Amino acid sequence: MVRVYGSPSGMGGRAPRHLDATASAAARLDADPLRAKPLEKTKGWNVTTGFAHAELIAVLAAVTGDEPRVMTVDAGKALPSGPFESSHRSLQVGLRDWIESQTGHPVGFLEQLYTFADSDRDPGSVTGARRISISYLGLVREQAAPGAGQPEWHGWHEYFPWEDRREGDPAGLAQILQGLRGWAESDPDRDQRIDFAFGQNGLPWNEDLVLQRYELMFEAGLIPEAGAPEAPAFGRPMQGDHRRILATGIARLRAKIKYRPVAFEIMPDSFTLLQLQRTVEALVGLRLHKPNFRRQVDQQELIEETGETTTEARGRPAMLFRYRRAVVEARALSGTRLPIKV
């Protein structure tokens, strides 16, 4: 049951900027209220709270026509966001209701993603109060055909074209690597980070490293949001750091889909095994091995036949399945297995 230490790293090997600012050794020398202030040794910090602007940001994902999509506002330039108000009992409840009223579809999955509060997020503001963004990741079933007043959805590969490896190396990868290598200037440390994040020089591609790849490109000045004057502009830009938040959401979703049956939150009520596989492939940006995919899904008894078949495609009709929600959710999630129990 207990499998201590799966694979290495996680906090090591240079974490992303906003997750652990190893790069900002300079910041340690800055005026630091947590240090400059004479701390009462055994009291921790004092109990006064600071004031801040607070907002909610949602990364809402769906899959339509084998393409992963994200809900946007402002012509695709921003993620939906709103003020954080004080009358909610729960952030989750309010957010869920709002999303359902906007999309017309229930949100099957919603969880907190990350709270962004670094002061270099919006360099313009020099006001004392800082902006805090509490972001959430949500999964929505295939939305209705876009009509008037419908929220906008954009394929997320518009923003991260290099994340789609379903048809092999994506177009533009060569230029990205060229830009990164130029920035690295044969610095072995930087070259190693590039190899690691983009699976170069014999290292495997790791679909989870969405954020690391974005941060690397950001550092290298390949991202317009970085404020670079003449950035080559890989992928479609977004307002502020919304693209970073989206990258965080995609990374979380790709990691989560491996140990929790979240993909069903995006599927319609009944679906074929190939539709399910295509959805997962869209989310992780990879092609999967069909026979093994099928084996894994049904040996875990996640689904059951509806008894019907579909004749949409040209070949042999496929059986339709439905997610066994009640059964799956009721049974003991053994969780990630620990190594050994005595």
Place this chain on the structure above:
Amino acid sequence: MVRVYGSPSGMGGRAPRHLDATASAAARLDADPLRAKPLEKTKGWNVTTGFAHAELIAVLAAVTGDEPRVMTVDAGKALPSGPFESSHRSLQVGLRDWIESQTGHPVGFLEQLYTFADSDRDPGSVTGARRISISYLGLVREQAAPGAGQPEWHGWHEYFPWEDRREGDPAGLAQILQGLRGWAESDPDRDQRIDFAFGQNGLPWNEDLVLQRYELMFEAGLIPEAGAPEAPAFGRPMQGDHRRILATGIARLRAKIKYRPVAFEIMPDSFTLLQLQRTVEALVGLRLHKPNFRRQVDQQELIEETGETTTEARGRPAMLFRYRRAVVEARALSGTRLPIKV
């Protein structure tokens, strides 16, 4: 590589209160600013931000003498916390510096845990501005012997005695279950939640469900913090919802230790395999199978011999090992494996 859908649930089967307030159907009927306000359809929420009090809270864990400990203030009644100030570039950096100055030991691991903002956290405050607590989980090496001015450390099983299953069923479990069953009143839904969280009626104990267990006891009125008049008081109480935050931290750590080598962030520079095992056992609250534990650790090449041995114990001297940090962090973290790649 890609292993879609490990085990079931995750968002289902009744999530903890603060993570998804399924229980508060009532809240949906409340005045809801995200709904009551006429929303511009395609604009999401508006862009104004709300104001809030913001604070940082740290869950700092260490293991001393095979006991898992947590740093506290205020005589063990609270987690260290402090105001959120606006001059930091990164929350992480400031927090790390502060912790290191307080404990005298480097923080090997620090990551954001959760942002708590539900309005039922502090029922007293009726001010407009809400309190937001951004919590972090950190791992610290064994602290120096407690002296004057040193921060306090408490064994976390003082707060959650039922989480320590290293010596079999913990004392008091029977009373807890009795209390829970009384609250359930043969409601099959509640009984099932109890079985699931506490591994009853044939279900296995899942060490990761720290938060679910706490929430269940909270709902059942077995936790003094719930405001129950004559609560039986299982485990030592804490201020406000600090115990819930601690439970969140323990749950995260127990989950993380299974797929990331975080245990080494708590170990001294050189250690024996048994010391490593005892540390992991302390954190997950279970006994592990010794031969298999050793096999897993060294077949992953996480450690290397120092060449020295120890004669602390009575029997055969054990070899001392050190964590191969550089090697482990440099190599490709294949991450959690996806099912299959073509």
Place this chain on the structure above:
DNA sequence: TCCTTTATACTCGATTCGAGTATATCAAGG
């Protein structure tokens, strides 16, 4: 010397995983 204690090494069967191959069943076209 013998016994206890701890460390370390090895074995075995069951299960899972990656990868590949074989067969079934439809639609369309000659």
Place this chain on the structure above:
DNA sequence: CCTTGATATACTCGAATCGAGTATAAAGGA
């Protein structure tokens, strides 16, 4: 009607991993 192409579904096989148990080595103490 029968071939062809396309898709669905089923089966095989070796390698790796996992849970569980057993055996041997090296110390200290009686």
